[in-house]
Amino acid sequence: MKKSVLLFLTFNLLIFNCIKADEGMWLPLFLKALNESDMQSKGLKLSAEDIYSINKSSLKDAIVHFGGGCTAEIISDQGLMLTNHHCGYGQIQAHSTVENDLLTNGFWAKTQAEELQNPGLTATIIVRMEDVTAKVLANVTNGMTDAEREKKVNEAISQITKEAIKDTHYGAYIRPFFYGNEYYMFVTETFKDVRLVGAPPSSIGKFGGDTDNWMWPRHTGDFSIFRIYANKDNAPADYSKDNVPYKPKYVIPISIKGVEENDFTMVYGFPGRTTEYLSSYGVNLIMNESDPARVKMREIRLAIWDEDMKASDKVRIQYSAKYASLANYWKKWDGEVKGLKKADAINKKKLFEQDFLLKVNTDDDAKGKYGNLFSDFEKRYSEISMWNKQRDYHAEAIMGIEAVNVSSFFKSVVDSLKNGKKAADLQLNIEKIKADVLTFYKDYNAYTDEKICAAMLKVYVDNIDLSQQASIFEEINKKYKGDFKKYAKYLYSKSIFVSPEKVMEALTNMDKNYKKIDNDPVYKLMYSCMTKYAKEIYPKYMELDAKITSLNRTYMKAMRELVTSKKYYPDANSTLRLAYGKVEGYYPKDGVHYNYYTTLDGVMEKENPAIDEFVVSPKLKELYFKKDYGQYANKKGELPVSFCASNHTTGGNSGSPVFNGEGQLIGTNFDRNWEGTMSDIFFNPDQVRNIVLDVRYTLFVIDKYAGAGYLLNEMKIIK
Ligand code: ARG
Ligand code: GLU
Numbered sequence: 231m232k233k234s235v236l237l238f239l240t241f242n243l244l245i246f247n248c249i250k251a252d253e254g255m256w257l258p259l260f261l262k263a264l265n266e267s268d269m270q271s272k273g274l275k276l277s278a279e280d281i282y283s284i285n286k287s288s289l290k291d292a293i294v295h296f297g298g299g300c301t302a303e304i305i306s307d308q309g310l311m312l313t314n315h316h317c318g319y320g321q322i323q324a325h326s327t328v329e330n331d332l333l334t335n336g337f338w339a340k341t342q343a344e345e346l347q348n349p350g351l352t353a354t355i356i357v358r359m360e361d362v363t364a365k366v367l368a369n370v371t372n373g374m375t376d377a378e379r380e381k382k383v384n385e386a387i388s389q390i391t392k393e394a395i396k397d398t399h400y401g402a403y404i405r406p407f408f409y410g411n412e413y414y415m416f417v418t419e420t421f422k423d424v425r426l427v428g429a430p431p432s433s434i435g436k437f438g439g440d441t442d443n444w445m446w447p448r449h450t451g452d453f454s455i456f457r458i459y460a461n462k463d464n465a466p467a468d469y470s471k472d473n474v475p476y477k478p479k480y481v482i483p484i485s486i487k488g489v490e491e492n493d494f495t496m497v498y499g500f501p502g503r504t505t506e507y508l509s510s511y512g513v514n515l516i517m518n519e520s521d522p523a524r525v526k527m528r529e530i531r532l533a534i535w536d537e538d539m540k541a542s543d544k545v546r547i548q549y550s551a552k553y554a555s556l557a558n559y560w561k562k563w564d565g566e567v568k569g570l571k572k573a574d575a576i577n578k579k580k581l582f583e584q585d586f587l588l589k590v591n592t593d594d595d596a597k598g599k600y601g602n603l604f605s606d607f608e609k610r611y612s613e614i615s616m617w618n619k620q621r622d623y624h625a626e627a628i629m630g631i632e633a634v635n636v637s638s639f640f641k642s643v644v645d646s647l648k649n650g651k652k653a654a655d656l657q658l659n660i661e662k663i664k665a666d667v668l669t670f671y672k673d674y675n676a677y678t679d680e681k682i683c684a685a686m687l688k689v690y691v692d693n694i695d696l697s698q699q700a701s702i703f704e705e706i707n708k709k710y711k712g713d714f715k716k717y718a719k720y721l722y723s724k725s726i727f728v729s730p731e732k733v734m735e736a737l738t739n740m741d742k743n744y745k746k747i748d749n750d751p752v753y754k755l756m757y758s759c760m761t762k763y764a765k766e767i768y769p770k771y772m773e774l775d776a777k778i779t780s781l782n783r784t785y786m787k788a789m790r791e792l793v794t795s796k797k798y799y800p801d802a803n804s805t806l807r808l809a810y811g812k813v814e815g816y817y818p819k820d821g822v823h824y825n826y827y828t829t830l831d832g833v834m835e836k837e838n839p840a841i842d843e844f845v846v847s848p849k850l851k852e853l854y855f856k857k858d859y860g861q862y863a864n865k866k867g868e869l870p871v872s873f874c875a876s877n878h879t880t881g882g883n884s885g886s887p888v889f890n891g892e893g894q895l896i897g898t899n900f901d902r903n904w905e906g907t908m909s910d911i912f913f914n915p916d917q918v919r920n921i922v923l924d925v926r927y928t929l930f931v932i933d934k935y936a937g938a939g940y941l942l943n944e945m946k947i948i949k
Contacts, residue, residue, distance in 0.1 A: 252811035252876040253913040254799040255501050257407075257414070258282030258290060259359050261808060264797055269810055273494025273891040280893060281498070281808065284358045289893060291479035293498050293806065294458075295354040295418075296885055301499030302353065302456065303887035303895065305484060306944035309458035309476030310427065311353065312928070313885035314900045315435030318454035321348045322429050323551065336431035338938040345425035345457055347469050353424045353458050356806050357400055357417040365390050366404065366413040376776040383410070390415060399465055407800035408790075409507075409783040416805060421466045423459035423473050428938055430454075430931050431847060437833065439843030440557045444565055444904050446824055448872050448921050449833045452900040453928050455941070482887060483946040485894035486926050488864050489813050489873055491826050496810040497877040497899050497920065499886030501802035504910040507786055509604065510579035511611040512778070513911060517570045519615060520622055521563040523693070527626040528560035530685050538678040548673040562907050569908030569917065578912075589792055600788045606781055614774040616698070620767045623694055627686040628759045632679045633727040636670050637756045639663050640747055647744040656740070664737050671730035676722055684718035702758035725752035802880050802910075809883075809920075811876035816919055818905050827924070830854055830869040853934055861949065862930040871927045874903065874919040880910050888922045894948055897922035 256265055261278035282290045296302035300317035304310065315322070319333075325346050326332045339345040369382045383406075391402040394417055404415045429435060434451035442448055458476035461467035489495075505512065535553050539546040570576070583604055590596045590603075629635050643659050653660060691703065691712070699707075710717040726732035727750065736743040747753050790798055799807075815826040834854055838844035853859070859869040875888070879899055886899040899922050902909070906918035929947070933939040 252809075252915055252918075253878050254797070255504070255802050255807035255809050255878055255880075256799050257359070258498075258806055258808055259361070259414070265808075265810070269494075269496070272810070272812065274496070274810070275891045276893045281496075287479040289480060289482070289498060289889070290356055290806065292482045293356070293887065295352075295356075295500045295804075295806075296456075297351050298354075298804075299502070299882060300884045301882065301886040301899075303482050303498075303885075303898075304458070304478045304480070305482050305895065305946075307477060307481050308944055309460070309478060310941070310944055311424075311456045311458060312887075312895075312898055313454060313456065314452045314898065314923075315429060315432075315450075315454045316452055316900070317885045318426065318429060318456065319551070321346075321351060321426055322454065324348070325426065332429065333432050336429055336434075336936060337426065338428045338936050339426070340938075340940075342457070342475065345427050347423065347425050348456075349469070351422075351424045351456075353421040353456075354401075354418050355421075357419055359417070359806070360394075360415045361412070362390055362404060362415045363412045376780055380776070383413075387413075405803050405805055407803070408786045408798070409779055411783055411787055411790075412800070414805070419466060421458045421460060421476060423467060423469045425457050425459060427455040427457050428932065428936065428941065430936065433845050433847050434850065434931055434935070437843070437846075438836065440554055440561070441843050442836075443554075443558060444561050444901060444907060446874050446903040446919060446921055447828045447832060448874075448901065449828055449836060450900065450923070451871070451927055451931050452923050453898055453931075455932075481946060482889075483894045483948055484925055484929070485890060485892070485896055485948045486861060486929065487948065488870065488926065489827070489890070489896050489924070491813055491815065493813045494810070494891040495813055495875045495877055495896070495922075496808055496889050497879055497883060497886045498808050498889065499806070499879075499883045499899065500804055501807050501809075501880045502804050502882030504802040504880050506801055506911065506913065507782065507789065508579075508911065509607045509782075509785065510576050510583055511604075511607045512782075513570065513576050513579055515611055515615065515618060516911060517567055517576065520618060521567045523619065523622050524626050525560055525564050525567070527623075527630065527686070527689055528556055530689065531630055531682055532557055532560060534681045534685060535678065538675065538681075545675050545678060548675060549678070552673065561904075565904045565907035566911065567908075569905060569914070570912055572905075573908060573912055573914045573917075575908065575912040586789070586792070590788070596788070596792065600784065600792075603781065603785055603788065607778070607785075610774060610778050610781060614771065614778065616695075617767060617771040617774060620694060620698060621763075621771050623690055624759060624763050624767060627690045628700075628756075631683045631686050632670075632674060633676070633683065633722070633725060633752045634756045634759070636667065636674075636733075637725075637727045637747075637750070637753045638760060639666055639670075640753070641757070641760060643740065644744045644747055644753075647740060648748065653740040660737060660740060664734070667730070667733055667737070671733070674730070676728035679728070680718050680722040683721060684714040687714045687717065688712070700759040700762040702755055721751050721755070725750050727752045802882070804882055809877040809879055811878070811920075813873055813875045814919070815874065816903075816905070816917060818903075818917070824874070826875075827873040828871045829864075830859075830871060830927075833871065849935060858934060859930065860934060862926040862934070864926075869927065869930060870924040872921060872923050873897065874921050876915060876918065877920045878909060878913065878918070879920040883920070888920075895925055897925050898928065899923075 266278040280288055282288055292304040294302040296313050300313055302311045302313035305312050322332050366383055366386045370379050387404045394402045401418045401420055404413050406413055430451050437450045459473035460476040464477050535549050539549050590600045643656050722728050813826050815824045817823050836844050837846040864870050883899050887895050888897040888899055890896045899920055901921040903919045909918040
């Protein structure tokens, strides 16, 4: 009996939890042990040592964490770097004015002297990584509470990192892996003089805009080019005229030989965050509670913005970047829910859990350690549910009101002034608020925000239990009886936060004006909601979240102990990872097949001069009509634009280099397909594809379209 049960469940565990082809974001440190032979059998011609090494130069030396949120790759011995247009968007926008609009027109520095400096932008390269689990956990014992454990871990982390970078100009960070079962340290070199070299116009770099975002087939030339500068010793330095182009340890060669279906590919970069090992209860919270609520709230805001953007050009320009960023995750979460449903993720997790529990119960020791795991998960998730909901509504509804949000910039300064501090002691903070406020109001329209305010307060009150609403709602509910338009009208006619002039004026004499701010009706609303959040919601949420993390740590350990048929990769956490797969199309639904690549013909098919997102520039059309593709055409004479492949990627992988089996650059990662957005939580190899800009289109745009072919002289191009 026992034997047949075991046989049966081993089978189920295998089916449901085997790492399927192409799933995984692997740690470079373990490629040799875990992946090398598999990768080589699939077409890799390099060794693990060629990809990551601390003894010789390797691919890793050319992989850059770009501004902390994206990835970039070094493609010349003079520090030239390729990333996405949407990763450099903030910088390109910052250099743009109405007279000299780099977003619309594109930008190409003709000489190094013309390259543009970007204060605050960083380029970080990994020097080495190291397993520091034993050192980090040295003072952690079994009986400790979550808080005690965290304290010991943090103490060890600060000690170890300090030691690691002593007497160097390096930085270091340590992150938990597998929910804190392991810890790894990354020693880094961060460059601070990173200049803009070139960017295509948005009509190429953002072609398809939000309509095509998260979608395949895709036709976006999503790239921009930067250069790292260093001091005379080739070390990081603040911006200076005397800095020189950085001499990298490794330069990535570029192949324009093209890609075919089933070719091996790998993506090297800094994926941000995934949660692949959640229990069914964790998936349920995201899929049935958090995602739908956040999607609904964003939908309302987007609709109001859209209406006003269509009615006024000024508002359209003011809100376009904000709209794109709000829409990005709105669309992602929506796709995620649909993908999880289609994959039947919760039921599959539940089946796995049932079998897992059967296996646990066959062994007394395992039963003692892991027997209560799922009932504990169930309990904790039912507890965190309401706090999670309040957190979502605070972040998306309350803080989604821009006036409320901007008034929160003042909170800590006003609090200090109320406690007797003088403005002179807070001058630095006040200057910072001034700068933030100026940037904020450049793109602010109070009329639009008043509508958002009425709609968001209604959503909040309709969804958050009376007993859980911030205290100010007692008064609001009594006085306005659900008429939030009336309340919003009152707020926006009385508050200083709808007027940049009044806010700046208040900032000139805070010793006197803080009382006025403290009495401002928008400020009061913010204050009540923030107090509720800081005193109650956040601490409660964090306390329960720590308990869930601790359960996840145990679950993770148990899975690795008991389900040994599987190779485990740690969830993404913004550290350097390698994913590999192959170039391939997919079947998005019954009877429909998507090809693995797109071409300039598709750009022309999508062209629509009436819609901003689908305008094609005359220059690009001319090249298209003349078929002037030079060496960038494929064998059929088409100009390839992008391709899709089955590499496991997520947010943060934007800008990541995509390599062929020889370690040559064939493209730049920039998105994922709609059907595959659930892969942060549940990977389905039939449906998950990363979307890659074909490097031939990148070079074509630089060379033929922009006439900046001189940049190609720096690159190693393999024909
Ligand atoms: N979806 C891509 C990524 O998460 C690209 C986003 C930028 N593009 C846009 N149209 N908003 O971040
Ligand atoms: N566009 C995403 C980024 O900025 C990558 C898409 C994804 O989430 O896979 O990193």
